[in-house]
Amino acid sequence: EIVLTQSPVTLSLSPGERATLSCRASQSVSIYLAWYQQKPGQAPRLLIYDASTRATGIPARFSGSGSGTDFTLTISSLEPEDFAVYYCQQRINWRRLTFGGGTKVEIK
Amino acid sequence: QVYLVESGGGVVQPGGSLRLSCGASGFNFNDYGMHWVRQAPGKGLEWVAFIRHDGSYEQNADSVKGRFTISRDSSKAILYLQMNSLRPEDTAVYYCAREQVVATGTPYYFDLWGQGALVTVSS
Numbered sequence: 001e002i003v004l005t006q007s008p009v010t011l012s013l014s015p016g017e018r019a020t021l022s023c024r025a026s027q028s029v030s031i032y033l034a035w036y037q038q039k040p041g042q043a044p045r046l047l048i049y050d051a052s053t054r055a056t057g058i059p060a061r062f063s064g065s066g067s068g069t070d071f072t073l074t075i076s077s078l079e080p081e082d083f084a085v086y087y088c089q090q091r092i093n094w095r096r097l098t099f100g101g102g103t104k105v106e107i108k
Numbered sequence: 109q110v111y112l113v114e115s116g117g118g119v120v121q122p123g124g125s126l127r128l129s130c131g132a133s134g135f136n137f138n139d140y141g142m143h144w145v146r147q148a149p150g151k152g153l154e155w156v157a158f159i160r161h162d163g164s165y166e167q168n169a170d171s172v173k174g175r176f177t178i179s180r181d182s183s184k185a186i187l188y189l190q191m192n193s194l195r196p197e198d199t200a201v202y203y204c205a206r207e208q209v210v211a212t213g214t215p216y217y218f219d220l221w222g223q224g225a226l227v228t229v230s231s
Contacts, residue, residue, distance in 0.1 A: 044153065
């Protein structure tokens, strides 16, 4: 099983600031990594897939980068609605899809 | 409007069974593989099962293998999860989710999610 480790666990920032979230894989996942956003009481929403492609309707302030074992989700300027939990997910081992433990972006 | 709606959640005793349903609307259900993903209270996401768009292949997570069965009724556009031999650690919100890639043989990502159904396993 591929383990995804997200850091930090919690990120305390103010609106307008830049957020940088990390996801590290226990072995290479090539570019086959996605990012999801989840707000309290809601289902997750796909933000980024294949490491850097924004999903339909996702604002340009969200960007993804990386390949192999190290990936980054960047939110260029935090909007109030961006405070949420973010998860990464790999699909290269498609028989055992796995998620990271999540990063909570909270208001400072 | 494109959406998924889960139903069938509830409280069940350890060792019991429950069947979840997920109704799909607004898209061609037969074109998409489907998944179940769960989230224990206050915890992260765990993928549970996948079924191909045509029902020809299924894959389960190791944690539910031999106990849970994913299936689909394409004529009704409904996804199912039959859960047997339930354990307290199966307590979670269960989401159905659509596979992002149309008619794929293997799963990729989840691009449409239902609102979730809570399953509580407790005596």
